[in-house]
Amino acid sequence: MRAFVITGPGRAEVLDVPPPEARPGEVVVDVERAGVCGTDMEFFSGAMSYLHTGQARYPMRIGHEWSGTVAAVGAGVDRAWIGRRVTGDTMLGCGRCHRCTGGRQHVCADRYEIGIRNGRPGALAEQLPVPVKALQVLPDSVDPALGALVEPAGNALRAVNAAALPPGGRLLVLGPGTIGLLAAQIAAAHGADVHLLGRGAAALEFAASIGFTRTWTAETLPDLPWDAVIDASNGAALPALAADLVEPGRRVVYVGLASEPSPVDSRTLVLKDVTAVGVLSASGGLAGTVELFAAGLVDPRPLIAATVGLDEVGAVLAGERRPSWGPGPKIHVRPSDEGCVS
Template identity: 70%
Template sequence: MNNRLMRAFVLTAPGKYAVQEVPAPIAAPGEAVIDVERVGVCGTDMEFFTGAMAYLHQGHSTYPMRLGHEWAGRVAAVGAGVDPAWVGRRVMGDTMLGCGVCRRCRRGHQHVCEKRQELGIRGERPGALAEQLAVPVSSLHVLPDSVDSVLGALVEPGGNALRAARAAAPRPGDRALVLGPGTIGLLVAMFLRAAGAEVHLMGRADNSPVLAHELGFEQMWTEDSVPDLPFDAVVDASNAAHLPGLALELVEPAGRVVYVGLAGEPSRIDTRRLALKDVTAVGVLSASPGLDDTIRAYADGTVDPRPLVAATVGLEQVGAVLAGERPADAGPGPKIHVDPRTS
């Protein structure tokens, strides 16, 4: 019997939350317990906060729930059947936890398993907004010394961005346009630049270009000011329902469009235009196939996402962040991190 308690952020209903004392996890067979050091707050968490997240209406998720799927920490204990050498390792983990036995899982596509759990999102697997977390060891990825907890908690969004950048298939000298300069969009831009592309960004007029310029991206546009240039690839990393169609309009014939953003309502593209322009369109769900390469890119400095983190708060401040408040000392970055060890 487990009598240990820990602090956790619990979302009890739309807009309702509490930091609670809950039972600390015990590692089941095949699992590890993690001392959580850093957690990223993302747009999906905010959708759960408002009640707009589709999984709530599809029966995949229910309140109360514990959010947090972008995390880094250290293995504190392991369950039966797990090599004890895992204890003490610094790790991050895959969000997508497949059943392990279906055809998709057997083919290495556990991130689209029909029966998958998504840590802190889908199913009954509590997320990382707590002092400790229990996950299958099979989902863990070891972090080298050069990837600290800040970078570790940015691996999950980075994996999505890496996959989107690779789907754009840039060649040195290609021109790429990224729609939506949020966390994912800026990370996509970084990976595209690392591949040798000339990168342009498009955002709303009320989005400050300061951070993009600080990151070295000078070609920053609004929807009304995008120049008439041939874009070999366009990546939609936004949540605007009309931008997938615009991406198809803006891309060069024989180019590539990549969809990694999700709108709150159905978005549409004209497949006639897709065919007549001979465009390749790719959808990206999940960082899973890109996690290890993202860790390597952070470790060797190919991409440095640290400027994206605007502030780090404790569990008590998570509710305000989910409600849209920015910490008073926040920098220009789009990402807020949480350190569950602090009050």
């Protein structure tokens, strides 16, 4: 089968690799759609921290936002899974340690992460092996594009839930990228008064085009009481800003990651009695996200700027964008196609 393989910093190619076999407890999925995200770009550039800590190494096959159809099952897996449309969790814990048995498999010290950690192959390929326990069934109303957005939106849903907004509360989201916009959409679906803070005019204009007219820059941000602040940015200074801006006794949620240390003064948290919550992964948020999508309460498809083939992925990871693509922040890949699709 064809798969996108990163062979070193700034180097990648589409290779013919052996197709996966369904091992005991696993299925093989025919990948219909996969998303490209900032983590993938960091692996391509060589900046991703896992490459420097030994948790990932080249060559590697990326892709952890995906949807597809189960094509084969391994020993111990019900054959009724064959033909089901699915997506799945990225985080695959060992299943034995105290974290896994305590419901925290996504922070298992020995976990695999699909397309990210400890050599587990990713979804930028025609087929993907996945443990059956990680699967999330997709209803007919959730198409392949929505299915491949479940994983990033699961992160956003967890962030919104962690914000613990009061009814009709005012939320400030830092960073109008994919996760920030998904969090904004989900919070708005729950009745929140959503505001976004960003830097680039194009990103803020896009946010306004999908209904978020309360968009600000650092210079225009109004002095309002923020019932919660979600930092979905990669700015090293914004975690501290989130703590400064949030109302006393409320919550800040950190779901974005900077490429350098981003300190927060604990005195701010203590003296304001602020709760700070970190969110890692969509684990625990997948089912709720599928329900939101299936009910039509959240439709993130406008975030997809284009859908391309595997041969285009290297250019995407290098930051290239075709003039014909839309303004959204997300690029999807259809692994079975060659060249630019749409």
